Amino acid sequence: MHTFQKVAVPIAAIAIFVILWELLVWANGWPDYVMASPSDLPDAYMRFWKLFLTGAWETLWRTVVGLLIAIVAGVLLGMVMGLSRIANDALYPLLIGFNAIPKATLVPVLALLFIGQHNFNTVMMAFLISFFPIAVSVAIGLATLEPEYRDILRSLGASRFTIFRKIALPKTLPEFFGALKVSATLAFIGTNLVEIISPHGRGLGALFLSGQTNSNYPLMFAVLIALAVLGILLYYAVVWLERTFAGWADRMA
Amino acid sequence: MTDLIEIKDVHHAYQTKAGPLPVLAGLDLAVPEGEFCAVVGPSGCGKSTLTRLIAGLMRPDKGEVWLHGERVSSPRQTVGMAFQNPVLLEWRTILDNVILPLEIVASDMPRKKRVARAEELLEMVGLSGFEGKRPSELSGGMRQRASLCRAIVHKPDVLIMDEPFGALDNFTREDLWQTMRNLRAAEPFTALLITHDLRESVYLGDEVIVLSDRPARTQYVMDIDLPDDRPLAILFEPHVGDMLHTLRDQIKIAQGRDGEAG
Numbered sequence: 001m002h003t004f005q006k007v008a009v010p011i012a013a014i015a016i017f018v019i020l021w022e023l024l025v026w027a028n029g030w031p032d033y034v035m036a037s038p039s040d041l042p043d044a045y046m047r048f049w050k051l052f053l054t055g056a057w058e059t060l061w062r063t064v065v066g067l068l069i070a071i072v073a074g075v076l077l078g079m080v081m082g083l084s085r086i087a088n089d090a091l092y093p094l095l096i097g098f099n100a101i102p103k104a105t106l107v108p109v110l111a112l113l114f115i116g117q118h119n120f121n122t123v124m125m126a127f128l129i130s131f132f133p134i135a136v137s138v139a140i141g142l143a144t145l146e147p148e149y150r151d152i153l154r155s156l157g158a159s160r161f162t163i164f165r166k167i168a169l170p171k172t173l174p175e176f177f178g179a180l181k182v183s184a185t186l187a188f189i190g191t192n193l194v195e196i197i198s199p200h201g202r203g204l205g206a207l208f209l210s211g212q213t214n215s216n217y218p219l220m221f222a223v224l225i226a227l228a229v230l231g232i233l234l235y236y237a238v239v240w241l242e243r244t245f246a247g248w249a250d251r252m253a
Numbered sequence: 254m255t256d257l258i259e260i261k262d263v264h265h266a267y268q269t270k271a272g273p274l275p276v277l278a279g280l281d282l283a284v285p286e287g288e289f290c291a292v293v294g295p296s297g298c299g300k301s302t303l304t305r306l307i308a309g310l311m312r313p314d315k316g317e318v319w320l321h322g323e324r325v326s327s328p329r330q331t332v333g334m335a336f337q338n339p340v341l342l343e344w345r346t347i348l349d350n351v352i353l354p355l356e357i358v359a360s361d362m363p364r365k366k367r368v369a370r371a372e373e374l375l376e377m378v379g380l381s382g383f384e385g386k387r388p389s390e391l392s393g394g395m396r397q398r399a400s401l402c403r404a405i406v407h408k409p410d411v412l413i414m415d416e417p418f419g420a421l422d423n424f425t426r427e428d429l430w431q432t433m434r435n436l437r438a439a440e441p442f443t444a445l446l447i448t449h450d451l452r453e454s455v456y457l458g459d460e461v462i463v464l465s466d467r468p469a470r471t472q473y474v475m476d477i478d479l480p481d482d483r484p485l486a487i488l489f490e491p492h493v494g495d496m497l498h499t500l501r502d503q504i505k506i507a508q509g510r511d512g513e514a515g
Contacts (some may be wrong), residue, residue, distance in 0.1 A: 148340045155308040156357045158326045166314070166353070170344045248344040248387060 036221040044222035051207055052222075056230060058203035059191055062119060063234065067128020071180070074131040078138025079164075090141065099132045103190060107197045118202065121196040129175040129190035130183040137179035141172030174249035177242035184238050188231050204230070254491070255322070257443045258284040258307060258411060263316030265302055266468075276302050277313070284460075287436065289444045291454035293500065294464030294472075294506045300447040304415045304470075307445060308332050321410060333409035337416040339400035341388035344486035347399050348384035351375060354407040374402040377439060378432050394425035398432060407439055411445045418453065427485055430456050434473040434483065451500045452488055455479075463503040473503040 018038045025037035032040055045052060077095075081088040103125065110121045145168055153163045195205025204223050211219035243250070260282040266273040276299035284290040294300055305311045306318050309328040318325040320332075333354070341350045351371040355362055375381060378398040386394055397417060403413055418426045431455060437444070448454050454461045455477055463473040475496065478489060487493055 078461050146338070146340070148338055149342075151305075151308070151310060151336075152334060152340055152353070153311060153357060155328050155332055155334045156330050156354055156407075159359045164359065166356070167342065170342070173344075246344075 025154050032217045033215065036218040040218035041222045041225060044216070044218045048219065048222075049205070051205075052226060055202070055204040055207045055223075056226060059188075059195065059205065059227075060192065060230060060234075062122045062203065062211050063184075063191040066123045066190060067130055067184055069123070069127040070131035070134060070183055070187060073127070073139050074134025074179075074183070075176070077131070077135040079142065081135065081139035082142025082168075083164075095132060095135065103129045104193060104197065107194055110194075111198055118198065118200065119193075120138070121198065122191055122201075122203070125194045126187040126190040129193075130187035133186070134176065134180040135183045137175040140170055141175040142168055145171060173246040177238065177246050180238050180242075181235060184234050185231060188227075188234060254318075255286055255441040256283040256473045257286040257288075257321055258282065258290070258445060259317075260303075260307070261317045261319070263306065263313045263318065264468075265299070265306070265311075265313045265315075275468035276468070277306075278314070279470040280464070281471045282462060284443055284445060286443055287441060288459045289446065289457055291446045291448055291458035291461045292464060293448055293451060293454050293461060293504065294469060295466045295504065296449060298464050298507070299469040300464065304334070304413045304447060307411070307413055308334055316402045330407070331410040333404035333407065333412045334426070335397075335400050335404040335412070335414045335417045336392045338421045339388070339393075339396040341396055341399060341403075343388055344386050346387060347375070347380065347391070347444055348372070348401060350388065351402045351406050353403060358407045371402065371406055374406060374436075375399070377436060378402055392425075394421055394429060397421060397429060401429075401433070401436065405436065405442060408440070408442075410443060414444065416447055416449065419449070426450075426453070431485065433457055438481070451497050451504070454500070455493060455496055456483060456485070456488060461500060463500065463507060465507045466509060472507055473500075476498065 020082055022038050030037075077091070080089055106125065106128065107121075110124055114120055116126075149167050149171065150163055153167060158166075191203065192205040192208075195201040195203040196209050201209065204227055208220055208223040211217070211223060260280055263277050263280045264275070265277040265433070266275040268274075280303070282290070282292075282303075292300055292303065302311070306313055307320070307325065309325045309332070310320075314328060320329065341347075342353070345353070348368065348371050351374060352367045355367045355370070359367075372381075372384065375384060380395060380398055380403060383391065383395065383399075388399070391399070401417065418429050423431065434457065444455070446457060458477050460477060461475045462471060463475075464470070465472040477496070479493070482512070488497075
């Protein structure tokens with residue numbers, strides 16, 4: 001009963017959403033170039049299913065690689081900032097400034113720096129847009145570690161690295177996964193940004209663009225829905241990792 | 254008997270924005286091997302600083318701290334610590350929390366032996382059957398019991414406790430006093446207990462040391478001449494009542510009030 005409810009409730013919510021969408025378009029009598037209705041989408045998927053599959057794969061792997069780099073870089077940066085006051089004071093303004101830059105403006109910058117390296121540029125953007133929350137959360141997690149936690153191992157002569165590995169790192173995991181959920185969706189947005197803006201893009205973003213150029217409006221909406229589904233899958237992959245590695249932090253269970 | 258902990262004329266000050274804040278000024282203290290020393294004093298008088306000095310987590314500005322005939326300059330593996338906050342690791346089970354120090358000081362000890370040692374202690378404090386639980390599933394008193402097990406699992410010479418029973422309700426606290434006495438009967442260690450509870454200091458201590466207000470120095474030392482086998486009711490006996498009165502007067506003097514007026 002419980003698992004049934006867990007699956008059935010979200011599916012019912014999605015079904016209601018789709019029905020309302022269909023009704024909205026029907027009631028207003030909108031043509032598909034104003035807003036496509038859900039009933040227009042199966043046709044688009046069937047005609048372009050190969051493009052959807054390759055596009056989804058392109059988008060997914062570049063997002064995941066960008067996110068992995070963001071995890072490594074973000075954790076390292078967060079560690080440096082969390083463990084050193086000076087590094088924290090030095091890096092915070094830089095990071096905040098960098099994060100405030102609209103990432104769309106970086107697409108041409110990257111494109112000029114690494115001409116023709118479409119995969120590289122896309123992965124870079126996914127990374128650049130998503131490492132910030134990870135770095136900040138790890139830094140805060142480490143900086144707010146109560147001194148007594150450190151003292152129980154330090155009083156036994158444990159090295160800084162041992163204290164980090166046995167106490168600081170696991171204690172920061174819940175914050176890290178909280179940030180990773182945000183970062184995963186951000187990386188996804190970064191990938192799509194490059195795919196849509198750069199002239200010879202690939203992936204779902206490029207498929208969206210080609211729908212626009214060919215005035216195939218149902219295709220554009222079909223891509224948006226595919227992106228949403230992919231985003232949900234990515235998010236739940238992170239949730240699954242969180243349950244596996246930081247399930248102890250969940251007191252609701 | 255030799256003195257296991259020896260503190261000679263220790264001075265220490267913290268640097269604050271308003272200038273140096275002296276917390277210890279001429280503190281002397283000696284605890285013979287196997288003795289239980291309880292330290293009481295007005296709040297904020299530098300008692301916690303004392304624990305960190307003995308553990309080697311800090312060095313005094315002036316004066317000497319000796320453990321086992323060696324000058325303390327850095328942390329040593331022969332020390333165990335317990336705090337008011339049990340600081341158990343939420344991602345580990347109770348058993349693995351107790352084992353933690355062994356992973357540092359006895360890294361070549363087989364897991365089986367570690368588990369056996371931890372189980373032995375958990376049974377002594379009445380936590381048998383809770384080995385696989387997470388800290389969040391235990392009550393405050395049980396968590397503090399587990400924390401005490403962790404503090405002595407590696408058989409330290411010295412157990413340093415900073416108000417370990419301070420956050421517990423009265424009944425739980427008295428239970429833990431008895432647990433503490435049982436542990437001491439079973440495991441030989443020298444103990445230094447920081448507390449603000451005079452009854453606790455008399456019930457658990459072999460000697461009670463009263464510190465003066467900040468900057469702290471040793472103001473008064475009382476030998477607790479009671480049998481090792483102490484029922485809790487001993488606290489209601491007249492001669493123990495007299496001890497508590499004397500200590501209370503000393504605390505008042507430490508706070509800068511007149512002993513007779515209170």
